[in-house]
Amino acid sequence: MGPVRFGRLKRLLVGMPLPTAQSRHERLDRPTALAVFASDALSSVAYATEEILLVLALAGTIALSYSLPIAVAIAALIVIVVSSYRQTIGAYPQGGGAYIVTKDNLGTYPSLVAGSALLIDYVLTVAVSVAAGIAAVTSALPALFGYREALCVLAVVGIAVANLRGIRESGRLFAAPTYVFVVTLGALIAYGSLGAIFDFIPEKPYEAHPPGLEGVGLFLILRAFASGCAALTGVEAVSDGVPAFKPPEAHNARVVLAWLGVILVTLFLGITILAYDFGIVPKKDETVLSQLAWHVFGGGPLYFVIQAVTMLILLLAANTSFADFPRLSFFLARDRFIPRQFATQGDRLVFSNGITILSGLAILLLVVFGGDTHALIPLYAVGVFMSFTLSQSSMVRRWMRLRSGGWWWRAGINGVGAVVTGVVMLTIAVTKFTHGAWIVVLLIPTFVVMFLFIHRHYEAVAEQLSLDGLTPPPPIENTVLVLVGDLHRGVVRAIQYAQALSPQAKAVFVETDPELTRRLEEKWGKWGMGVPLIVLTSPYRSLLGPLVEYIDHLRAQGDNHVVTLVLPEFIPAKWWQAIMHNQTAFLIKGAMLFRRNVIVTDVPYHLKH
């Protein structure tokens, strides 16, 4: 039997079910939390510098040196956003995702925009991170370059399975790589800087651009900046996930976010400056980070460690979305904006439906865009900055409403954050619009409309099912009919069952051939067990027509009257044997499905072989 076998496979992949009581223990200490929630932001240093250089390279090598001021601007942006989000954590220790915070302060519609933007960006985080992670692999092992699409899909599937097992195991599994990444990249930057200073690594800085913008253009510089802003994605993950921290949750989360900010700025600036100093130019089949590591360490084991750990942290980043997407889905489902199935925890205490949908969409994106990071980047970050802006505007509103101690400087910090991220969002949407951002700009309102549509449906259902104003109705009168075709053990059992339901039960036979009626009536004395037999004629040999007509006639007795149609059905020993039997029961159920006050009951008779 199918379901049982599937069940076994599921257990093997995702483990045995966990009791609800275990829920509270699935919490993360600070170092593990950094690994799980900060990896998204940290990992983006693996591609952010490259994306800046790729845009600048469109104007020729002379434009590359603009990477330095752009990187500084982005570093400043990181500081602003981190400061702003530390306040959100303090105010929302129960988890301050943009959806919750916006809903709380700006109301439903803005919160749906935030929710829509975030869902889209979680999918993109998976796609971009996995694509970049596989790029780290194919940079070190060029023979695999042709298989990157398949490798990307494989990686997403792997992460999805790990997540279906549950969050603590994920934490344990992914903790080490983050730290190895931070340490080895720190070592790369330190050793590279020493090499540049003491001249044991050859330098070849980008040629300086003459003052002014000739040959480059402000739009291109803004586009390069917009691409580099991918470095900020994931900064919000910490504040989304506060309840997953060990107590005191808020405090631990703020500390982790501060660590994250410091490490992120250091790594991003370090890599960008070294790339400048060593004259690294983007290539189609090798990442900038790979070129940089090769330049500093040569082809030694440290180079391969960096590539391996870069891949791992990027997969970890993808994993962040596997914590956040289902969590946000849960909130949206709880508020009835998406189907309620997303609010159900699976037997491993994870939101299995969210995990499955997320991985499906990410795989779709990876296949459509050929597993290419650069092709996906223009879609990325619009949603994140949209949610940053909404989230921080909400905080401003909150401080102004509460007027608690220090509200004015707190509102100031969040206000700066809101304005800056709002401007950045517009910059990204405009400069990358034709390269793919238009897809996201269209999708965000589409999702909002869908949310509202689903919400209206649930409201309508709730209203129709509500007990308000209803008084307990009078008892139901039930007419029991048993449908008889041939006469065999299964039918005898059904007749008995109908009798058990009601002593007034009747049997119904649809006549297609009078000879069959005669034979049935002959045997009815012995096997009818006193149940009266009603024969319906059928000139067109249809079973359904006369039956439906008769039942409709009975139903006409009023809404308090119910017809129960008992169907004898034998269940073959093997499921595939069903194709050798008429599917009459199925047809009858279909015909009755939209008829009020008719209840169809199968009485199964199980065959042994």
Add this chain to the structure above:
Amino acid sequence: MGPVRFGRLKRLLVGMPLPTAQSRHERLDRPTALAVFASDALSSVAYATEEILLVLALAGTIALSYSLPIAVAIAALIVIVVSSYRQTIGAYPQGGGAYIVTKDNLGTYPSLVAGSALLIDYVLTVAVSVAAGIAAVTSALPALFGYREALCVLAVVGIAVANLRGIRESGRLFAAPTYVFVVTLGALIAYGSLGAIFDFIPEKPYEAHPPGLEGVGLFLILRAFASGCAALTGVEAVSDGVPAFKPPEAHNARVVLAWLGVILVTLFLGITILAYDFGIVPKKDETVLSQLAWHVFGGGPLYFVIQAVTMLILLLAANTSFADFPRLSFFLARDRFIPRQFATQGDRLVFSNGITILSGLAILLLVVFGGDTHALIPLYAVGVFMSFTLSQSSMVRRWMRLRSGGWWWRAGINGVGAVVTGVVMLTIAVTKFTHGAWIVVLLIPTFVVMFLFIHRHYEAVAEQLSLDGLTPPPPIENTVLVLVGDLHRGVVRAIQYAQALSPQAKAVFVETDPELTRRLEEKWGKWGMGVPLIVLTSPYRSLLGPLVEYIDHLRAQGDNHVVTLVLPEFIPAKWWQAIMHNQTAFLIKGAMLFRRNVIVTDVPYHLKH
């Protein structure tokens, strides 16, 4: 709602249902019967000559003149088979298909071989005839040559729809083309012969082959003969379809079969001789018949009439299988060798399932073999000659058993038929084995094994369901449970229904969160209507686990005890709204399906919007 819309489309295509009483009037007079049942055999003259020439051409043009002796041999074969089958019609006025006749005289196993061979050949008749019919079109209109596959599929679909409408309309629809075909081909042969005799059409006979077989080989000549034997396919259709004739059925059928033999031999020999005399050589994109008609009539209107009517009669030939395949399926299903659905007449008095399967398989063959007649021919005729042999051996056995008047010469005629067709069958199987006949040689026994397997299943089911030896069992004891989750109008209705089924009904609630239990218990006083509430705890948040456990506990009371599980279910106003709701009922039914003595009953609550 889907089913209703489909129903309307079906009515438009296949017409309104017909009452059973109309069945007897769906009979064919002689001329119409010739059109319906003889078209298969007659139409094969459109390709039989060409298939002979194609094989001979492999040995060069010097071998082509062998077509004459081969055609004479095939003509003799036609006479033998027709004589043999005229006797079958006399002996089996109720319809003497090879399956029936073989079963009656040689027993089950040989009859299954015949049945298997025939089913396969009916499918091939459709595929070959349609491919050849489309070849007639593309010969006249070369621009369509590239679309022949699509045209073939379209033709099969068209014939299938016509047949789903019912047999008399088919007869009327297809009567004229057969006669136009016979008359125009007769005219072609007459005018061509006159032209050759009085030298107003240029002659260019194939060069004569020197005595002996040098450069040709006996095997090749036998293969050419085997290919030409396609001319005989369809001769048996008349004896299969005797009950469709107007009374006196047998007499009319024998007369029609005699006409058929005379016309078939005349047309086949005429075309082969003219092709020889005018030196027609097969071409890839124009049929031999098309070349011949063009040579005799030039590009005038008569040429196009011949091409058009050739196409029509070939489609008519395909149509023959649409009468025979469902009829044989009915016999096999009635005898429980194939699924019983094939024994059910649809509401237009036709066997819709047989028609659908036949057209599906024919389309598959046409697509796999690219709509090419020559590629399909090697698969063809093995099955037909297999059934000829079995059918005539059966007749020999019958005469020897009955010893009625003239039994010895009757047995002699059928004996010659059996031996000759048996030898031909082996010749076809051997000479065309590697070109595709192997597929059929493998399929025939495969089908026989499948038939036996299905038969065994039905026997087992019948035995298990049989009332023999059963005494009317004691009444069933029924425990009624209603599953309660939330409390709403649908649930209240289900509780009431459970009460109507049994005053001892109990409500069951699976606790995943004690808070929800508390809230439910608060409201139970008002809405429970006196039904006791049983709370089952669920440490793993699974609804199914504790429920199944409880039900299994109740089931343990013995085979005379049944548990009825009542499920409240609300039915959305639109079917697609179902995706927004949990499919719990579906899961529960799945879990209960293979459990004995559990009956699951949905109580639907219909939403209005």
